[in-house]
């Protein structure tokens with residue numbers, strides 16, 4: 601057993617907006633007093649996080665004067681130096697200000713689209729100034745309530761044009777920066793364009809510089825849509841596009857809950873952690889979640905510690921799974937190759953095609969075989985619950 605203490609190599613990060621959430625929701629006002637960005641960095645240092653991420657306006661309020669901006673940056677920089685925290689990721693707030701009520705890059709109003717370009721370029725500069733290597737795009741307002749209002753095809757084209765613009769901007773400034781697109785099906789808009797990680801992966805291939813752009817999948821966003829999150833993550837990984845990840849939890853079919861990681865669907869969280877650890881995912885593990893509205897800042901620390909602790913417990917469980925003789929025996933059995941058939945797979949040839957066509961398959965003997973998945977699944981449950 602390890603101590604389950606977070607270490608820098610785990611790359612556990614939190615957004616300023618996560619531990620900094622004051623608990624506002626559509627029905628109620630703040631329940632916690634706001635903390636400054638520097639204070640939040642000290643809080644994260646205390647719980648053992650590796651890094652902190654921000655939206656431009658989490659750090660610098662949208663109407664800050666240049667003098668205020670400098671003072672905030674100075675305090676923030678000092679807090680980073682004091683705690684050793686780094687800033688691996690940054691992003692733009694393109695959803696909070698009323699100007700973005702009908703979207704940013706996809707707005708019908710060219711002035712809004714130009715302002716979104718300006719705000720994002722400035723925010724990229726700010727992120728790079730603090731060392732960010734990944735830049736996230738979450739288009740929370742890029743959508744509609746009524747599809748009478750916008751062309752869905754124009755929206756794709758406008759989004760593409762914006763992403764191509766930022767890729768060239770980063771190249772032009774010789775920034776060591778990759779972009780990560782984050783999908784969400786709805787909320788705050790009635791519907792959001794590119795609603796899943798799969799949509800984003802397809803969109804990326806249409807860009808001028810697809811090699812600079814990957815995804816930032818979020819557990820809650822795919823669970824809202826009832827989708828198996830780990831499958832989307834695996835698709836992104838296999839495509840070389842898993843640049844970042846937002847870990848939290850969510851009951852399907854509900855509002856965006858951003859629950860503590862692993863607190864709702866522990867089995868899904870187990871398969872996710874096992875996947876990330878098995879493949880050797882090495883980018884930040886970002887907890888994009890917030891504490892219950894019932895909590896004070898001690899509760900916020902409990903929340904942050906809990907996210908990391910659950911991840912580390914599940915990582916241990918994944919190691920146990922990989923070393924468990926009963927589980928591994930079943931996996932070996934169900935993954936066995938057939939030496940007579942193996943040479944027929946792979947790249948097409950006329951000979952292989954003819955050979956496959958000529959085989960007589962005994963469908964009933966093949967399908968009569970029990971696959972032992974019930975036993976395998978129960979062994980997994982036993983393991984997760986600590987009975988193995």
Ligand code: GLT
Nearest residue numbers: 617691736738782818846888
């Ligand atoms: C917002 C959203 C998150 C995004 C953040 C990045 S902001 O909290 O719910 O999922 O990752 O813009």
Ligand code: MN
Nearest residue numbers: 782818846888
């Ligand atoms: Mn997110």
Ligand code: MN
Nearest residue numbers: 818820856858
């Ligand atoms: Mn979310």
